[in-house]
Amino acid sequence: MRDPKFAQSHSRPLDRPPHHEPLRANNANSDRPLPSTRGGEINEKIADRIVRVQWDLTNLQSFWKVRSSPQRHEKLQVYLDAELKVLEWMPFQAYDQEERVDFLLLKNFLRNQLSQLHRDVDFDSQALVFLGDDFPLRMASMIEARQRVDDLDPKKVAESLVECTKRMIVAKDSILGGKKKAEPTVAWRATRNLEELKSHWQEWYSFYDGYDPLFTYWVSEPYPKLIKALQDLSDTIKKVCLGLDSDDEDTIIGEPIGRNGILEALELELIPYTPEELIEIGRKEYDWCETEMKKAASALGFQDWHDALEHVKNLYVEPGQQPQLVRDLTKEATAYVKKYDSVTVPPICEETIKTFMMSPKAQKMNPFFLGGDEIIVSYPTFSMSHEEKLMSLRGNNIHFARATVFHEMIPGHHLHMHYMARHRPYRQLFQTPFCIEGWAFYWEMVLWDSSSWQKTPENRIGMLFWRMHRCARIIFSLKYHLGEMTAEECVQLLVDWVGHERATAEGEVRRSVMGDYGPLYQAAYMLGGLQIYALRKEVVEKGGWSEKEFHDYFLKANQMPIELFRALVLGSGELELDKYYKSQWKFYAGIK
Known part of the structure; x- marks a missing residue:
């Protein structure tokens, strides 16, 4: 996975603009002056406004750099409120579908920023009272x-x-x-x-x-x-x-946001389910995974799938050989999607993959290798204890790695980020885990289904390990933020349900609750993948699109909640958007 920072969401009602007449498109029939904010005119192109807002916020946050400062809070509050109010004046009905999507993306982004700001004010105020x-x-x-x-x-x-x-x-x-x-x-x-x-x-x-x-x-x-x-x-x-030592790097402490915070985040990510319904989805998907895991274990002669998983964990390469393994697996995944013409892979994207090794300290937060612009390989070093070395070897075994490479590189994150830098790059401001992590997990589902992607029983166990991991992520991350699970209970869930090594489970939970992530980030892998998978069925299997057309269009759309990508795919003729659009797409069968 990649580690972008994601803002939280907020659902404060917007003030109405101080006028009573409807705003006409581009003010064509009115001589009344239009409002402006900090250099942004009411009739500026929505894509230009997005770029301006991005730089305005970069400048404000860089100058007012003390995050706990009331002055910073006030400056950002004034700016975000003003930008949201001006959106109410903008000629939404005159926009085409792409521009309407951009409008909604900007509106949700600004509300996300407000939510994070208000949450920070609350936590910072409590910290000040404590001091x-x-x-x-x-x-x-x-x-x-x-x-x-x-x-x-x-x-x-x-x-x-x-x-x-x-x-x-x-x-x-x-x-x-x-x-x-x-x-x-x-x-x-x-x-x-x-x-x-x-x-x-x-x-x-x-x-x-x-x-x-x-x-x-x-x-x-x-x-x-x-x-x-x-x-x-x-x-x-x-x-x-x-109860921590000054140099403690192991204890896990986070800031649960509660049920209301989760509901706000779900609203702005356009996910029309409650936290409890999403937890049920995680359980249903886990049951499916466990059934498939038992089949793969039986094919290897094991009655208990946990024993089969232990067998697979011990199939690792010797220290020093992991970079070569990851390199070869990357080539295998890239060659596959090119051979079957599943997606367009630009030559520069394929030829410029850089590889680095992860430090022992970083492996406490990221126990598995990361991908995106480059590959960062996680594997034991001489400075680790004997137990840490074994856990790292087992956690990064051959079959876990094979099931991760295509998620991290091509056709997953590396390909996605290549396109994001080149097609509608202003939409990178709207990074959402349901899109970027959902896309990578979606390929795990597609390749599982594919009869042409070679899968030995060991390969299947590697793929299912990660899929079970995504299910568990939905459950433990939401329950943690609901206050229903402690960090230690989250770790234990990963050990018991998925078969994690304890060190890798701790690393996953530590990254989940102490990293720069929104409350839905961990749940978004599987949920975003399920959304893209459901849309694929709607437009590829039933709607006449080719697989390659669908994939290329997704990549060129850049970043957004999947329901807004669905609006682009279906077009305004099938899905009419308005400036107060609310999520309505029930993408998961069996959860009403």
Whole structure:
């Protein structure tokens, strides 16, 4: 899989524009001036507006860089609200289907950004209450003043640093004395905010130090004490409130968003099912996988499929040979889709695959190899313990790797990302796991069905392992965010249901709840794949499209929720969109 960052979703109702007459297309019959926002005219092309919004947000987020700063929150809130209000004025009915899809993509993206912003405000406010002081706000304000290059009084700055240091020491002592306590999610957010402040303060100090002699005279002594106090406070919170050592890389802590947060995310991803219904889909798919796993195990002479899985896990190459295995498997998958003309593979895409090795530290978060622009191979190194080496070898065995290569490279992520950079690239702003991960998982389903894709019983077990993994991801990720499973219970589910090595299960859960992912990311692999698979049946098996036409059209559409891609495929004649379009496509049989 690839590791893009995904915003959360939000469903606040939009304010109506302050007018009563309907807006005419391009204002052709009205001499009333049209509103504009920050350089964006009401009649600007929707694709141009998307590019502008992307750069506006990049500039705002880069300048107001302290994520926990109220000033940053306010600036983004004002911008996002203004852009959403202007969308209400835009001539939606004058747009063709592509432009209508772009409009809905932009609207959902802005609402996603608002949702994440509001969630961050809530978590940051709780963290500030826990710390019991406004020193983080004072420090953020000074960083923002440096961004503006405000005039500086070095003596007063030194006094502020001394005062902030004293307050951090008081906060630390209160935590050590048991006067300050917090839920793990709040304590974890507090440590993240403190560590972010530390990194920004290091940049703040280097900007002035040596260039302003009076600054160095006054600030060089209190500055290292402030940095030490920041680190000490963060370490104390980890140790006392979270039970962690300062260098702990193993404990898994996340921020569950609750049922309402999941429902908001589902609405904006255009998934018309409840979390409970999606969990049921995961269970149904798992039952199918287990039946097929038993068949493959029986073909190998095993009565228990877990024993067959253990047999397959031990079919790995020797240390040092994994890059060659992955290279050869990549060539096999690429040759297959070219031979059967399943999808267009541009020569540059095929010829420019780069390969790297993953560090032992990174393997704690990514126990399996990754793909996309390049292949990043995960395999044991000499620095690992004996047990860690064996788990890495078994978790990256030949047949697991074969079932992963086409997901990660061609026809999966590598091919997809090649097209995204070249066709409607402005839509990369709308990256959604239901599209990018759904596409890669969809190929797992297609090749499972294909009689021409060679599958020994060992190969089938490798493919089914990953498919069971996707089922379990739906269940554990949604239950975690619903507050129905702990991180440890998620790990155990992967071990018991799927047959993961414990280390790889921990890595998967750690990445799921501590990485830069939205709450639906892990569930989106299978659910997005099921959507594309259902659409394939609708337009290829029944609608007259060729397989290659369908695949190429998907790749050239770039990124979007699959239901909006379906709107492009069907066209406005079959699926009429409006600016308040809500999900209505029940893509999974058996779940009403």
